[in-house]
Amino acid sequence: MAVAGPEIERLIQLLARLPGLGPRSARRAALHLIKKREALMVPLASALQVAIERIQVCKTCGNIDTQSPCTVCTDPRRDPAMIVVVADVADLWALERAKASNGRYHVLGGTLSPLDGVGPQDLTIDALVQRAHAPEVQEIILALNATVDGQTTAHYITDLLQEANVKVTRLAHGVPVGGELDYLDEGTLSAAMRQRTLF
Amino acid sequence: MAVAGPEIERLIQLLARLPGLGPRSARRAALHLIKKREALMVPLASALQVAIERIQVCKTCGNIDTQSPCTVCTDPRRDPAMIVVVADVADLWALERAKASNGRYHVLGGTLSPLDGVGPQDLTIDALVQRAHAPEVQEIILALNATVDGQTTAHYITDLLQEANVKVTRLAHGVPVGGELDYLDEGTLSAAMRQRTLF
Numbered sequence: 001m002a003v004a005g006p007e008i009e010r011l012i013q014l015l016a017r018l019p020g021l022g023p024r025s026a027r028r029a030a031l032h033l034i035k036k037r038e039a040l041m042v043p044l045a046s047a048l049q050v051a052i053e054r055i056q057v058c059k060t061c062g063n064i065d066t067q068s069p070c071t072v073c074t075d076p077r078r079d080p081a082m083i084v085v086v087a088d089v090a091d092l093w094a095l096e097r098a099k100a101s102n103g104r105y106h107v108l109g110g111t112l113s114p115l116d117g118v119g120p121q122d123l124t125i126d127a128l129v130q131r132a133h134a135p136e137v138q139e140i141i142l143a144l145n146a147t148v149d150g151q152t153t154a155h156y157i158t159d160l161l162q163e164a165n166v167k168v169t170r171l172a173h174g175v176p177v178g179g180e181l182d183y184l185d186e187g188t189l190s191a192a193m194r195q196r197t198l199f
Numbered sequence: 200m201a202v203a204g205p206e207i208e209r210l211i212q213l214l215a216r217l218p219g220l221g222p223r224s225a226r227r228a229a230l231h232l233i234k235k236r237e238a239l240m241v242p243l244a245s246a247l248q249v250a251i252e253r254i255q256v257c258k259t260c261g262n263i264d265t266q267s268p269c270t271v272c273t274d275p276r277r278d279p280a281m282i283v284v285v286a287d288v289a290d291l292w293a294l295e296r297a298k299a300s301n302g303r304y305h306v307l308g309g310t311l312s313p314l315d316g317v318g319p320q321d322l323t324i325d326a327l328v329q330r331a332h333a334p335e336v337q338e339i340i341l342a343l344n345a346t347v348d349g350q351t352t353a354h355y356i357t358d359l360l361q362e363a364n365v366k367v368t369r370l371a372h373g374v375p376v377g378g379e380l381d382y383l384d385e386g387t388l389s390a391a392m393r394q395r396t397l398f
Contacts, residue, residue: 004292005265007249014243019231020224021217029217031289033247034254034263036216041251044213048232048244050206055233064233066204090230093203 008034060131062107062124064089072096072105079103081138083131085157087111087145095143103141106131111149112156125157132164142170207233259330261306261323263288271295271304278302280337282330284356286310286344294342302340305330310348311355324356331363341369 004012008030016026033041057063058070065071072078082103086092092105108123120126132140140161144150158168173191175184184192203211207229215225232240256262257269264270271277281302285291291304307322319325331339339360343349357367372390374383383391 004263005254005270007246007253007265008263011243011246011250014239014246015217017235017239018214018220018228020228021219025219027292028289029219031263031287032218034250037251037254040213040216041247044210045244045247045251047206047210047213048240048247051210051233052236052240052244054206055204064203064207064230066206071204088230090227093226 061105062089062109063092063105077102080136082141083128083137083139084141084143085128086143087150087153091143091145101141101143103139108144108153111144111147111153113149120156123153125160128157129160129164132161132166137164137166139167139169140164142168144170146171146173260304261288261308262291262304276301279335281340282327282336282338283340283342284327285342286349286352290342290344300340300342302338307343307352310343310346310352312348319355322352324359327356328359328363331360331365336363336365338366338368339363341367343369345370345372 011033012023012026012030015021015029016023018026021029033044054066055064056066056068058065058068058073060069060073063070063072067074079102082101083106084092084095084101084103085106085108086095087108087110089107092107095101095105106124106128108125108128110118110123112118112120112123128140131137140157142154142157144154154170161168172195173188174195175181175188175192181189210232211222211225211229214220214228215222217225220228232243253265254263255265255267257264257267257272259268259272262269262271266273278301281300282305283291283294283300283302284305284307285294286307286309288306291306294300294304305323305327307324307327309317309322311317311319311322327339330336339356341353341356343353353369360367371394372387373394374380374387374391380388
């Protein structure tokens with residue numbers, strides 16, 4: 001027996017598919033939405049509708065925006081000489097929040113992962129190589145996760161970019177800002193030591 | 200600088216107001232929705248629209264349904280002699296999932312809480328007293344949380360129902376099914392001992 005009517009059950013099921021919400025918290029979220037009908041449910045429904053109608057993937061870099069090419073790709077203040085390669089739009093957002101780069105981006109759509117059946121053809125690597133051959137591009141910054149899959153992808157891309165006339169760089173390894181040495185793993189510590197900088 | 204466009208930021212802000220989602224997980228949820236546009240975002244938007252249009256609060260018991268009086272109140276197989284009093288619709292759903300009762304319900308809309316400024320006039324206590332005076336009603340079951348606020352509310356309602364010709368009962372205290380004695384507090388253990396039953 002479904003406790004609530006089919007309309008509410010359907011809403012709960014869909015909410016439960018969001019990352020971070022399980023069946024129980026989806027139930028709580030649905031009740032919260034129903035209670036805050038005018039203040040939350042109506043605005044959320046219309047925000048989703050707007051997103052459905054207007055959000056698209058940038059054909060150049062893979063970013064998500066209401067225009068294609070996206071705001072970053074068309075921004076004249078952005079340095080066209082640098083392309084920051086990220087696995088996912090979430091990584092692009094993280095770098096933008098940190099104001100870490102003034103370059104443009106390229107979203108791969110994931111990392112190479114033979115175990116999960118993700119090969120080069122599943123990512124936008126071909127498009128990246130093509131962009132790297134453009135005359136204005138001088139540096140490709142591989143901002144990929146420091147995981148096995150991320151580093152495998154970085155090596156794979158570096159090999160492909162041998163022929164392009166670009167400098168290929170990657171993010172530095174080291175001690176996170178605010179981090180305590182005592183809690184860091186040996187790999188990070190020795191990388192931080194090797195890549196030490198002048199004070 | 201907003202990282203994503205205003206449409207996406209608005210979606211993230213609204214998602215962050217759901218219980219269980221913080222700013223960071225709302226960001227992840229928004230990205231997930233945008234990626235699963237046809238499979239999740241479109242159905243969720245339409246489920247919300249359906250909920251906005253069709254869900255209402257039952258005028259009799261306070262339950263949430265697409266009809267008022269709700270399915271529970273109009274179900275002829277439900278025993279009209281019993282009214283189960285709960286603080287919130289979530290509690291009603293929990294009891295229904297457990298198939299704990301065949302009676303009807305009454306949702307108070309909260310519990311008395313002087314510290315939070317919740318008084319009797321903020322709850323549907325008057326309506327409950329009125330329902331309790333109906334000739335067919337024989338038992339009022341107070342299924343309220345075993346917290347200070349819940350028990351205060353239970354006492355308050357019990358006093359008001361002195362004049363009505365009904366039996367007022369409350370949920371048993373005791374060892375949760377599957378629970379270990381070692382982990383239980385003294386209050387629960389002594390209540391379970393006092394209210395022991397024949398094996």
